[in-house]
Amino acid sequence: MKGKSLKFRLLIWYGAWLVGGLVFLGVVLYAGLSESLIRALSSTQQQRAARIAETIWAWHQFPTGRTLSEEIDLRFAPRSKEWLFRITDKDGTLIYPTRPASDPLNGFGIALQTGVQKVRLSDGTRVVIGMVSTEQGEWIQAGESLEPVYSRIHESMALFLGVACIFALMAMLGACLLVRRTLAPVEAIAAAAARITSQSLSERLPVPRQRDEIAHLTETLNQMISRLDEAFQLNQRFEVDASHELRTPLTILKGELEQVLRDSRLEPWLQPSLGLLFEEVQRLSHLVESLLTLSRLDFGQTQEEWETVDLSEVAAVTAEQMELLAEDKEITMTCQTPGRAWVSGDRARLKQIVVNLCDNAIKYTNSGGRITISVRSNSENAILEVQDTGMGIPHEAVPHLFERFFRVDRARSRELGGVGIGLSIVKAICQAHRGHVEVESRLGFGSTFRVFLPRTSGQT
Numbered sequence: 272m273k274g275k276s277l278k279f280r281l282l283i284w285y286g287a288w289l290v291g292g293l294v295f296l297g298v299v300l301y302a303g304l305s306e307s308l309i310r311a312l313s314s315t316q317q318q319r320a321a322r323i324a325e326t327i328w329a330w331h332q333f334p335t336g337r338t339l340s341e342e343i344d345l346r347f348a349p350r351s352k353e354w355l356f357r358i359t360d361k362d363g364t365l366i367y368p369t370r371p372a373s374d375p376l377n378g379f380g381i382a383l384q385t386g387v388q389k390v391r392l393s394d395g396t397r398v399v400i401g402m403v404s405t406e407q408g409e410w411i412q413a414g415e416s417l418e419p420v421y422s423r424i425h426e427s428m429a430l431f432l433g434v435a436c437i438f439a440l441m442a443m444l445g446a447c448l449l450v451r452r453t454l455a456p457v458e459a460i461a462a463a464a465a466r467i468t469s470q471s472l473s474e475r476l477p478v479p480r481q482r483d484e485i486a487h488l489t490e491t492l493n494q495m496i497s498r499l500d501e502a503f504q505l506n507q508r509f510e511v512d513a514s515h516e517l518r519t520p521l522t523i524l525k526g527e528l529e530q531v532l533r534d535s536r537l538e539p540w541l542q543p544s545l546g547l548l549f550e551e552v553q554r555l556s557h558l559v560e561s562l563l564t565l566s567r568l569d570f571g572q573t574q575e576e577w578e579t580v581d582l583s584e585v586a587a588v589t590a591e592q593m594e595l596l597a598e599d600k601e602i603t604m605t606c607q608t609p610g611r612a613w614v615s616g617d618r619a620r621l622k623q624i625v626v627n628l629c630d631n632a633i634k635y636t637n638s639g640g641r642i643t644i645s646v647r648s649n650s651e652n653a654i655l656e657v658q659d660t661g662m663g664i665p666h667e668a669v670p671h672l673f674e675r676f677f678r679v680d681r682a683r684s685r686e687l688g689g690v691g692i693g694l695s696i697v698k699a700i701c702q703a704h705r706g707h708v709e710v711e712s713r714l715g716f717g718s719t720f721r722v723f724l725p726r727t728s729g730q731t
């Protein structure tokens with residue numbers, strides 16, 4: 272049952288207990304019914320045998336001129352009632368019935384003792400026999416078939432089984448409805464919780480109207496989400512503020528260093544150290560800019576700045592601007608934008624997606640390689656594709672590619688000026704535009720990054 276849903280487990284447990292209870296009830300009912308019916312029939316046989324004993328005693332005391340067999344037939348007529356009678360005298364000679372052939376109990380060797388015995392006849396019939404002895408030493412055996420009793424028990428049990436099946440079915444149906452109704456709020460809460468992401472921590476779970484444990488759990492979860500929201504906002508505010516505060520001194524530092532480096536009075540021995548310093552400040556500045564972009568994206572984009580943008584045009588213009596960088600590395604860059612692809616969004620951010628993907632493609636493709644940028648549309652999305660014939664990405668690195676600061680080869684990325692945030696920004700922009708990004712790569716053969724953004728119906 273491991274891994275099965277709670278609903279399934281509850282129903283299985285309930286069903287098992289229900290069936291177990293009904294089986295137990297059936298067994299008790301069967302045992303009780305057979306015991307009481309057989310006991311009643313046994314006592315009837317015993318009484319019948321005693322009545323015959325009284326008749327024999329009277330026959331001895333007040334002779335009527337009839338034989339004992341005639342007397343029994345006259346008084347009890349057992350043959351017409353399908354009773355079984357057997358009387359033997361003290362020597363064991365059969366008195367009734369007179370011929371052994373018509374004695375159904377003949378040859379069964381029933382022990383002569385007062386009481387009741389159960390016997391199975393040669394035709395399989397089960398009979399119960401009551402036995403008494405007279406003062407003169409006669410043994411009277413009176414019996415009756417148990418078969419009608421058993422068939423009555425079986426009929427009762429069949430009825431019980433039918434009723435139990437209907438009851439079990441109805442009870443299971445009721446349990447199904449009850450479990451579904453009880454767990455429906457849990458499913459609604461799970462679905463609502465699954466929709467809550469770091470971008471939508473302001474949302475809350477729906478609290479069921481009934482003031483029960485589930486409502487309590489939902490309220491507790493909502494309080495937890497509130498605390499998470501506060502912590503998250505604090506963290507994001509810190510990121511934005513810190514990046515913002517770092518940006519200005521770094522820009523000043525960069526400007527000043529640039530000026531010093533350009534100064535003809537600069538001592539030549541200082542140039543390499545200052546050059547290295549300038550590079551590092553530039554990297555830092557790029558990192559801070561990237562972090563600020565990410566923090567702003569995390570903080571939630573205002574859709575007020577959104578416009579209807581032709582992704583094909585953005586890709587074509589950006590590719591043209593980046594072509595110089597590719598040419599420097601002797602990489603052929605082509606852009607295929609057969610038609611317009613309208614999306615709703617922030618033009619600058621959409622451009623950033625193309626820049627980051629092309630920048631990576633150029634960085635991780637050796638000279639002589641090829642980069643193809645294309646934009647097409649399907650019924651739902653505008654699709655931007657940046658394909659390169661570069662070094663490719665190892666299979667195990669692909670799931671981590673869009674994580675912050677993830678780099679397949681740290682040293683190489685650093686050497687190329689990378690900070691490990693470019694793809695996180697691409698993913699964050701895609702998410703902010705209700706789209707997503709996918710990657711396909713073969714180590715040593717190249718990579719394809721595909722961005723899917725919801726289409727809009729054209730310029731408004």
Ligand code: ADP
Pocket residue numbers: 631632635659661662663664672677678679680684685688689690691692693694695718
């Ligand atoms: P970086 O600034 O290091 O390029 P990114 O977030 O843009 O950071 O990329 C993360 C890592 O993904 C890179 O360090 C690189 O290892 C790998 N990567 C990204 N794009 C490509 C590509 N086109 N070809 C091969 N590797 C890539």
